Amino acid sequence: MKLALLDIGSTAARLEIVDLGRSRMPRADWSVKARTRLAERTGVDGVVDERGVELAVRAVQHCVRAAADQRPDTLVAFGTSAVRDATNGARLREELSEAAGVRIGVLSPRDEAAVTYHAARRWHARCGQPMTTVDIGGGTIDVATGLDLEPTDVVSLPFGAVRLTRQYLPDDPPSPEQVDELVDAVRRTIPRSLSRFAETDLGHPVALSKVLRQLAVLTESTPDRLARHPDRLSRAKLRPWIPRLAELDQAQRAALPGVSRSRARRILAGAIVAELILRTIGVDELEICPWGLREGLVFRFAEAHGEAGGDVRELMTTLFR
Template sequence: MRPPFRIASIDIGSNAIRYLSAVFESSHTFKVIESERYPVRLGHDVFISGVLESSVMERAVECLRDAAARMKRDLISHHRCVATSAVREAGNGKDLILSIMREAGIEVQVISGSEEARLVHLAVRRRIDLGTGQWLLVDIGGGSVEVSLCDGGGIIWSESHTMGAIRLLEELSLSSEEPGRFNRLLTEYVSTLRIHSVARNKKPAGLVATGGNIEELAALTGAALLEGGVFVIKTAALRAVIKSLWGMSFRERVETYGLRPDRADVILPAAVVYERIARMTGAREILVPCVGVKEGVVYDIADELMSERGHRTNVEAAVLSAATNLGRKYLFDQAHGEHVMLLALSLFDQTAALHGLGHGERKALMAAALLHDIGSFISFKRHHKHTLYLLSQSELPGFSE
């Protein structure tokens, strides 16, 4: 297909729902038509009770109806709507998905933490030249923290931690209403965060952070703006802002810093997590490219539309790289796994006319064939069941729930 394309993305997050529509002339650049943020905090109830309250679901559906109207007005030809940790964890998340489909006509795809990381990486590499070095990419949402080691080619590994800003706020606020005690609990809890040994033992080329909170922190710290719209936060300045936030009430944060109410309460937990990761990696500065899941989604659609074969190759390369690193973690026989994978893919391709399966199934077969024996790490006996367990408890970029 030939550009231009009018593409939209909807990100149903834990702290807000975000809409982005854009015109793509090429797969690398786009012009924003419209960007909207709906302050619907789905994570407030989910991270305490495990379910979405009916009133919050109604507001979310109303926002999606508005997004559907915007897509019609913006003459959108292709769109994708994704949902992250709040919907993923909600016991009644499927009810929300069905309501959105019924009332707004929008299909919602619930994505995994590793898929979030892949989409964010797609957007980040358009803003920052990752080159041949290995970078640590940190995305803090309302429910989770996605930490990835990546380079220009893709994600080497990623891991998800349940230390999102809203989750921390809700869980720790239940333990203490007194600000001083909350601050101590927050510091102690975040200090338990650990990241992959590769990032600890081999210093990354740099630390890149995404999310609405880090963009706000860039403004509060007076971060320098580089060419291409990338901010640079000095970690010393971040610590100074954290110290200032420690001593402020919610109302003082709103009045002193001009923060939105739904940002003023979560910015401190997020800042503490960012600082913790910067401290662990020894980073003296944090790059903030001001992109996230919604930008990653539109880039993903554009890549697929403009170069279907190239897009497929890039996605498979990212999956293969992540799967290989997972296999090495469990000391698999890489040569054997690769041989089985090539045989399986050859059979798949040769019988395509018979089974009629597509790229998604081929991608799943590739990862499954490569990693079919990793259960032997636990025990050779019934190792196929151990493999199933290990894969079900791992996250691979390119796969949803």
Template sequence: MSDWKQPLRLVEQLDKKGNIEDKGVDKLIDAVQEAADLSDNLRCEEFLAFATSAVRSATNAEDVLKRVEKKTGVRLRVISGEEEAKLTFLAVRRWHGWSAGRITNLDIGGGSLEMSTGTEETPDLAVSLDLGAGRLTHEWFDSDPPERKKINLLRDYIDAELAEPAEQFKAFGEAGLAVGTSKTFRSLARLTGAAPSSAGPYVKRTLTAPGLRQLIAFISRMTAADRAELEGINSDRSHQIVAGALVAEAAMRALNIDKLEICPWALREGVILKWMDHTNAGGDEGEDA
């Protein structure tokens, strides 16, 4: 088994017109080529290449996809926000099992927030909002640490964006289990006292609303460099953790969630599980994978 990641932060490469700048496209091309080469070296039988929020929201998305394909031979498939939420939910359901009952899942990425709830493997409701930690940092914060006024304005904006989806979620009733996925939630849980990643994936990790509120008051006054020194966060994400924490707190408050259990599986595992299900069912290669 091999695990390789390359942070791109493409959402921070969007210009005022919503285009991914050339620097960002070049980084994407390099990452896709490196992943393809690694796949060949490891003799992988299947290569699943997909893009999420930053690409799907970019004004020049089609041009970006063509440039990537021309340079690497890989055609990225852009998945919708709803599909992203559904795939992540599938991974969460498989991890926690049927005994969890209704699951409500929250996932904060760089470009978007995915929310889903359901009692089966396909959620009853799946929503994606442009409330990613990187996107909001890029659009709202222009100082380090962020100004208190900007933080308050961003809080109001997030609350307004969540108001309508929150009412839709409440119509399904309370969840038997509220779950948080993504690196942002894992970092927030670690910063509030959860076990480190070295303890393994089977250790129960939680994030509470009171703990999160205390954390926001603490980290919002720190510079990104100082936050990077905290255990549980690295320099790649320290600049956007404040915005991520604000989204997490607002989403939990909007859905009346006091505690989240952190799940180690998320979108990547959901894509793999979906592909495995389809392959085992005898579907054509690549179809719906």
């Protein structure tokens, strides 16, 4: 069964085709990507402006049309927090659904955290031992822990890097007062909400999300060497980068090792939150996991395909809102 999985995110729409019956790994046989620019077209009030809706629709249309020649059996389309949490999200989903030709689903923050945890556990390939995942997305931060394929404890907080940047860091570069306000806001909530993780056996701590991967490249690189594929993110190496990032504008950050132009604005908020999370839960470093939400969904649909003889529609109904 050829599954087409369309992920509509804050910076891009990406459609991947995976043969569920042939591969035991969540690797795409074919993929296409188009920019949505949802993050930069969403205002402080959470409304995606008309141009943003138009660009996202075009991105979805491009991906779906390009995939038509691949003749997928099923198209599953979902939006991340950029779609789910938009003030005009209902209208946005309606427009995107029409563009895709299928209903655009969304995951609840907790379900999204559980699916990404599932992907990390599959990647680590060792159940029965504690594992903890840290994920900094655009809209939320998620910490999950457990012993097997499903987490036993999940905390999801509305402190994603895009959301914090939009709310607290409107200037480029931000003023010291804006940075201080962001730091004060997350310090009031994150330690209280995550403190219980410091009192448990977290086992193997794992980092998910592109923001954390880019921070790992940044902090592990030297003037003479680019760390293209670092295997971990160190809190000690991250901490001194925060004041440096705060002094730079978007263009200057995008020139740093590992920092993409599309995430240059949000990388400061991501760094501040990452350092605070690690300090709160008592972790010195995170191992970088290359898998995430898309891979977790592929595993879920592959399991449903195997159990239901090819019918994944029931999982689509129960998983997505």
